[in-house]
Amino acid sequence: MEPNTFQLLRIELRALGKINKGEELSVSYVDFLNLSEERRKQLKKQYYFDCTCEHCTKGTKDDLLLAIKDGDDKPAENVVKEVVQFSKNTLEKIDKARAEGSYHEVVKLCRECLKRQEPVLADTNIYMLQILSIVSEVLSYLQMFEEAAENAKKMVDGYLKIYHPNNAQLGMSIMRAGVTHWHAGLIEVGHGMICKAFAILLITHGPTHPITKDLEAMRGQTEMELRMFQENEFVYYKMREAALSNKPFQVMEEPSNEIPSNIFHKKP
Numbered sequence: 001m002e003p004n005t006f007q008l009l010r011i012e013l014r015a016l017g018k019i020n021k022g023e024e025l026s027v028s029y030v031d032f033l034n035l036s037e038e039r040r041k042q043l044k045k046q047y048y049f050d051c052t053c054e055h056c057t058k059g060t061k062d063d064l065l066l067a068i069k070d071g072d073d074k075p076a077e078n079v080v081k082e083v084v085q086f087s088k089n090t091l092e093k094i095d096k097a098r099a100e101g102s103y104h105e106v107v108k109l110c111r112e113c114l115k116r117q118e119p120v121l122a123d124t125n126i127y128m129l130q131i132l133s134i135v136s137e138v139l140s141y142l143q144m145f146e147e148a149a150e151n152a153k154k155m156v157d158g159y160l161k162i163y164h165p166n167n168a169q170l171g172m173s174i175m176r177a178g179v180t181h182w183h184a185g186l187i188e189v190g191h192g193m194i195c196k197a198f199a200i201l202l203i204t205h206g207p208t209h210p211i212t213k214d215l216e217a218m219r220g221q222t223e224m225e226l227r228m229f230q231e232n233e234f235v236y237y238k239m240r241e242a243a244l245s246n247k248p249f250q251v252m253e254e255p256s257n258e259i260p261s262n263i264f265h266k267k268p
C-alpha cells in the first residue's frame, strides 16, 4: 500500500432524525459553520463536486451567519464593514500568534476584537463565533476558566440558533463548554451542559463511542458534585478549594479538539 492511502474497514452512518420514505439523504463533509459560498469552495477544492443541497444553493443560514445587531441603535453599514474587516485582520494576527505559541497575545487580540464586535454583530455572527471559540479554548488552556466559561456560553448560545439540534459539532462544543464551566466551579450550568451534550452524542456518536462513555462518566461525577453543592454550598466550595490546593496545578495539553483533562476531579 502507498504510504498515503488508507483502508476503510468499517463506516457507521447515523441518522440525526426520522427519515421519510423517498427523502434524499445528505452527509456533511465540511463544517456547517461557514458561509455557503465558502463551503462550496471548500467542497470543490477537497472533494471535487458542486454541492447542490438546499442549504448551499439557497444559502439558508447565511443571513444568520452574517447577522448584525437589531433594534433601535442598528449599526450603520460602514460601521459593520469596518468591524468585519477588523475581525478578518484579527483572525490573521491570531493565526500568527498561535503558530508562535503566544497564547497571551491571542487572548489580548480576542478581547480587543470582541469589544469592537459586541455592539455591532448579532450573537450568531460567524466572525464573533470564531473569536469566541478561539478565546474560550485558549483561556481554558491558560487555566483562566471563569472568563473561558463566559465566552464558551456565548458561543454555545449562538451555535444553538444555527446548528441542527442533533449536530455532532454542536454536541462537542456543548461538551467542551460544560467541562469549562465545571472547571470554573460553575457546577449547575456545567452539569446541565454535560447532560445536554450527552443527549446529543447518544445520537451522533452512539452509546458505545469512547467520547460518549467519557461524557457519561462526567455526567455522573458532576451530578454528584451538584448534589453536594445543593445540600451545602459552603462545604462544596471548601472541598473544592482543598482539592485544588492539595494538588499542584497540572499543565493542560496544548489547545486542541480533545476533551481537556480534569483538574481536580478523579474519574470514578
Ligand SMILES: [Zn+2]
Residues within 6 Å of the ligand: 051, 052, 053, 054, 055, 056, 057
Ligand atoms: Zn451543501
